[in-house]
Amino acid sequence: MTRRDLLLASSALSASGPAAEAQTRRRPNILILIADDLNDYSLLKSFPGVKTPHLDKFQSQSVTFTRAYCAAPACIPSRAATFSGLYPHTTGAYLNGCDPWNKAPIQSAEPFPALFRRAGYATFGAGKLTHAPVPKALERAMWDNEPYGGGFGPFVSDEERGPEHKDRFWYPKPWTEPDTDFPDVRNASSAIEFLNQPRDKPFLLTLGLWRPHTPFTAPKRFFDLYDPARLEIPVPGYRDGDMDDIPALGRKLSLLWGERFVGAGRGTEAEWRRFLHAYFACTSFADWSAGRVLDALDASPHARDTWVFFFSDNGYHCGEKNHWEKTTLWEKSALTPILVRQPGGARAGARCARTVTQVDLYPTLREICDLPAPKHTIQGRSLVPLLRNPADPWAHPALTTYGEGYASIRDERYRYIRYPDATEELYDHAADPNEWNNLAAKPESAPIKQRLGALMPEKFAPTMGGRLG
Numbered sequence: 001m002t003r004r005d006l007l008l009a010s011s012a013l014s015a016s017g018p019a020a021e022a023q024t025r026r027r028p029n030i031l032i033l034i035a036d037d038l039n040d041y042s043l044l045k046s047f048p049g050v051k052t053p054h055l056d057k058f059q060s061q062s063v064t065f066t067r068a069y070c071a072a073p074a075c076i077p078s079r080a081a082t083f084s085g086l087y088p089h090t091t092g093a094y095l096n097g098c099d100p101w102n103k104a105p106i107q108s109a110e111p112f113p114a115l116f117r118r119a120g121y122a123t124f125g126a127g128k129l130t131h132a133p134v135p136k137a138l139e140r141a142m143w144d145n146e147p148y149g150g151g152f153g154p155f156v157s158d159e160e161r162g163p164e165h166k167d168r169f170w171y172p173k174p175w176t177e178p179d180t181d182f183p184d185v186r187n188a189s190s191a192i193e194f195l196n197q198p199r200d201k202p203f204l205l206t207l208g209l210w211r212p213h214t215p216f217t218a219p220k221r222f223f224d225l226y227d228p229a230r231l232e233i234p235v236p237g238y239r240d241g242d243m244d245d246i247p248a249l250g251r252k253l254s255l256l257w258g259e260r261f262v263g264a265g266r267g268t269e270a271e272w273r274r275f276l277h278a279y280f281a282c283t284s285f286a287d288w289s290a291g292r293v294l295d296a297l298d299a300s301p302h303a304r305d306t307w308v309f310f311f312s313d314n315g316y317h318c319g320e321k322n323h324w325e326k327t328t329l330w331e332k333s334a335l336t337p338i339l340v341r342q343p344g345g346a347r348a349g350a351r352c353a354r355t356v357t358q359v360d361l362y363p364t365l366r367e368i369c370d371l372p373a374p375k376h377t378i379q380g381r382s383l384v385p386l387l388r389n390p391a392d393p394w395a396h397p398a399l400t401t402y403g404e405g406y407a408s409i410r411d412e413r414y415r416y417i418r419y420p421d422a423t424e425e426l427y428d429h430a431a432d433p434n435e436w437n438n439l440a441a442k443p444e445s446a447p448i449k450q451r452l453g454a455l456m457p458e459k460f461a462p463t464m465g466g467r468l469g
Helices: 003-012 017-023 053-060 075-084 112-118 136-142 183-195 248-254 269-298 358-368 384-388 443-453
Strands: 029-036 063-069 122-127 173-175 203-212 217-219 306-312 338-341 351-357 398-401 407-410 414-418 424-428
Touching: 029 269, 053 269, 053 306, 053 338, 063 384, 063 398, 075 358, 112 122, 112 136, 112 203, 112 358, 122 183, 183 203, 183 269, 203 269, 217 269, 269 306, 306 358, 351 358, 351 384, 351 398, 358 384, 414 443, 424 443
Parallel strands: 029 203, 029 306, 063 351, 122 203, 173 217
Antiparallel strands: 063 338, 306 338, 398 407, 407 414, 414 424
């Protein structure tokens, strides 16, 4: 099936007669929703009781890629890879603070919104998008509007936190002031306003949510959904002594956020419950924000010819492997399920277990919308064959990197990690989904490591800089 055939088929799913003939002459719309630090608790139900009714409904209408992974386990490098279609080992954009859009080679890349706009699409962006400065000329090439970000807030005041809580990102609070204090609410409203307007050409609408990322402030009603005393502590993926078989560089990554959060090890149970409660509340808040936009789309005249993509920039630990936050090469940091709803409900509710990455999104969007070639050579592979048939063969393990020589390969059974000092980890997810038992030192693991190691990058681009944590 050619790209044009795919366009015709997807448009024709929900129309017939003269209207269908007119509809097939127009390329589809695209709506992209990006969450921030959303792990698999809700989307894959790996933790009981997380309340996300809007995403549950959307997932029933979509294809869920259950083994989708970010290219880098931190906001800026992950988004740089997704928007540019280039892996971090190609660009050197590994870490937060790396400023990728003002440095070569990403500086000269054509991000996918710019390609859409050059191809005649109306483009609208709002919220947390690249999360790194973009030159004004490139921003104008990407968006018809001037995107409003809004930042992480609102934050709890210094006076309310008190001098013992110096880090404003790590103080949770049920928010009792207006919802409009949150950029996510204002940005979702601007997206809804965009959807309510008639369009004479197809559009790309990209909304980046700031939640569930810290600060753990959310409207009080989302905190009220949960009783912290009933939350499961320790979390299902935690085990005492889990770090005993981890190489030194892996332990170093694990400790990046430990001291900042509840301390190494179990911390205190009260603090663990407090922050898990807040993370769940912020997850439900993100669900509500996404649901507002999805409901507006479904009530608009654009619903029948719009593809919708939902994913998070990276995963998130809540104590698993003695770690909080992201920035590791383990499953919890790298796993970012992707949900794709097709016009007409094709493959609604299907699950695809193939290993894919967010770098695959750029070529997927290009094929769906029959876009011209971008001005640079993109990487990744189109997911269109898997959207047609989620069980199709797919011999492409997922690559996640977090610095020069820091890399992880994930196929449908194993995760293989290699650090710059050649130390290793290997996990068999068929028997050990929590990655508790490092098999790298076992003689019988040698063929598996050799096979997966051959897929590691031969070269790593020099780092653009930034910070590990």
